[in-house]
Amino acid sequence: MSAHDPTHPTDPGDPAAGRPDGSAPVDFAVDLTAHEAHRRAQVLEAIGPHWDPVEALHGEEAAYDLLYSGLDEEQQRVYDDLVAAGVLPPRGGGRAAA
Structure with a gap:
């Protein structure tokens, strides 16, 4: 048996199958609860x-209203298509703010 041509056990259900050293896999778990609480x-x-x-949410909504305001005809069409496709949420009755 060489590193380039390992001999495999005949039982494919064996957990050590295909491992050159014949070792079985080891369960490994990490609890990130403490790290998440610290973060x-x-x-x-x-x-x-x-x-x-x-207040932050209201500011974000105002920014979106401003972003989608004053659209020309083509931009409004694209906006309406994106709303219809579910990509953007409807605003102001389904139309961008004027």
């Missing part, structure tokens, strides 16, 4: 105590 704490610390998620 979330760091995010909240970086955001700061004055962050208001509702």
Whole structure:
């Protein structure tokens, strides 16, 4: 048996099948719960105590309204197609803001 031509066990159901050293696979698990809690704490610390998620959402909605305002005829057609395809959510009754 060489490294380039390993001898395989005859039983394909054997967990060591195809491993040159005949070892069985080992279960490996990592619990990232503590890391995730630490990451979330760091995010909240970086955001700061004055962050208001509702206000941030309203600002985001206002930005989208501005983004889709004043569209010319072709842009409005593309916007309407994207809304109809479900790519963009409908805004202002299905039309971009004027």
